[in-house]
Amino acid sequence: MGKEVSESCVESLLTEIVSSYGTRFYANKPDLAARRIEAIGYQVGHQLSERYTMERPRFSDHLEAIKFICKDFWSELFKKQIDNLKTNHRGTFVLQDNRFRWLSHMSIDPSPENSGSTQDPSAVAENKAAEAASMHLYFPCGIIRGALSNLGIPCAVSADISNLPACEFLSFSALN
Amino acid sequence: MAPVAPRSGDVIFASVERVNAELFTLTYGAIVRQLITDLEEVEEVNKQLDQMGYNIGIRLIDEFLAKSNVSRCVDFKETAEVIAKVGFKMFLGVTASVTNWDAEGTCCSLILEDNPLVDFVELPDTCQGLYYCNILSGVVRGALEMVSMKTEVTWLRDMLRGDDAFELQVKLLKQVPEEYPYKDDE
Numbered sequence A: 001m002g003k004e005v006s007e008s009c010v011e012s013l014l015t016e017i018v019s020s021y022g023t024r025f026y027a028n029k030p031d032l033a034a035r036r037i038e039a040i041g042y043q044v045g046h047q048l049s050e051r052y053t054m055e056r057p058r059f060s061d062h063l064e065a066i067k068f069i070c071k072d073f074w075s076e077l078f079k080k081q082i083d084n085l086k087t088n089h090r091g092t093f094v095l096q097d098n099r100f101r102w103l104s105h106m107s108i109d110p111s112p113e114n115s116g117s118t119q120d121p122s123a124v125a126e127n128k129a130a131e132a133a134s135m136h137l138y139f140p141c142g143i144i145r146g147a148l149s150n151l152g153i154p155c156a157v158s159a160d161i162s163n164l165p166a167c168e169f170l171s172f173s174a175l176n
Numbered sequence B: 001m002a003p004v005a006p007r008s009g010d011v012i013f014a015s016v017e018r019v020n021a022e023l024f025t026l027t028y029g030a031i032v033r034q035l036i037t038d039l040e041e042v043e044e045v046n047k048q049l050d051q052m053g054y055n056i057g058i059r060l061i062d063e064f065l066a067k068s069n070v071s072r073c074v075d076f077k078e079t080a081e082v083i084a085k086v087g088f089k090m091f092l093g094v095t096a097s098v099t100n101w102d103a104e105g106t107c108c109s110l111i112l113e114d115n116p117l118v119d120f121v122e123l124p125d126t127c128q129g130l131y132y133c134n135i136l137s138g139v140v141r142g143a144l145e146m147v148s149m150k151t152e153v154t155w156l157r158d159m160l161r162g163d164d165a166f167e168l169q170v171k172l173l174k175q176v177p178e179e180y181p182y183k184d185d186e
Helices: A007-025 A030-052 A062-078 A121-135 A138-150 B009-015 B021-039 B042-068 B076-092 B134-146
Strands: A004-006 A084-087 A092-097 A155-160 A167-173 B018-020 B097-099 B107-112 B149-157 B166-175
Touching: A004 A007, A004 B021, A004 B076, A007 A030, A007 A121, A007 A138, A007 B018, A007 B021, A007 B042, A007 B076, A030 A062, A030 A121, A030 A138, A030 B021, A062 A084, A062 A092, A062 A138, A062 B018, A138 A155, A138 A167, B009 B042, B009 B076, B018 B021, B021 B042, B042 B076, B042 B134, B076 B097, B076 B107, B076 B134, B076 B166, B134 B149, B134 B166
Parallel strands: none
Antiparallel strands: A004 B018, A084 A092, A092 A167, A155 A167, B097 B107, B107 B166, B149 B166
16 A cells, blocks of 8 residues: 545545535536536546556456456545446446445435425425535546546546435446 | 543544545646646636635644644644644644744744655646645645634745745734624624
8 A cells, every 4th residue: 555645635625626616716607617627537537547557458348447447446546346337338337336435424315305396495405415416526527537538438427326325427438 | 531632643644534645646736737727827826725725724623623632732832743743644644843933933834845745746837936735835724723823824945846845834923812702792
């Protein structure tokens, strides 16, 4: 194991990226904020995968590269592997982390039952909370996209948190 | 019950959840890079990094107090030692040394020889005015403000600018007396 820092350091940075971009720089433009946050993650993922694959032979196909992300790459970042990997064998991969660390300190109730009654203030609060949580997901999505791009797989990555604290990352690549 | 003894930075660092420092270093680097792209002016980047640090500091102080069992410091000298030996260690895994005290004991320097923020970093010529580690000065300022100390925190030496160490000057401007909500008649 190389050098370490307290987990609070990384979590503090993430919180600040989201609040700086989401509420200060681009307060009224959530799309732009999201794109910037994703770009920061992309840079990190790109550089990290470069470092972690230095001693390895080339991956023979996309599946091998994705497996590397699920096992070695995820372990370096979160000290655990992705819990479940699914694919349609046509370029779509679903990576599921049953307890995603970066959301585990966040308290939100994403239950969709109340979403019909928009007057309900608690429903509005929930929407806000869900929106805030989703802002936190652009960074890890960017990391995965950056890492895969560096391994020669251009793709789009999105996240689904309808089953918190589990988080599913969906990766779509055009090729394959 | 006897008061709980303060814990050393090493002990706390060993007990907290830790992560790979590369993730931290590269994330910070990516933030700085993105800020430079978006804000264009290096001065503005310095300001925003300081602001982000301040926001982090005002939150991190709670974790620090909760985990360190440090009790009230008798003077600013002790405060500086605690930041250098316990605060830096429990979060960044490195310690700083405290030197260059002025006669009044209100201004000193924290010297960092090992700084996880700057691994892999080299500044291009276009970023000459950048205080790359400005987030750190913001953190110290924010954290101290939450324990009633107004400070001014500035970088005197910076290895990314060719100096031989990182030197952070912490100057105590004033100690704000604690205000209790005594007055109900206002």
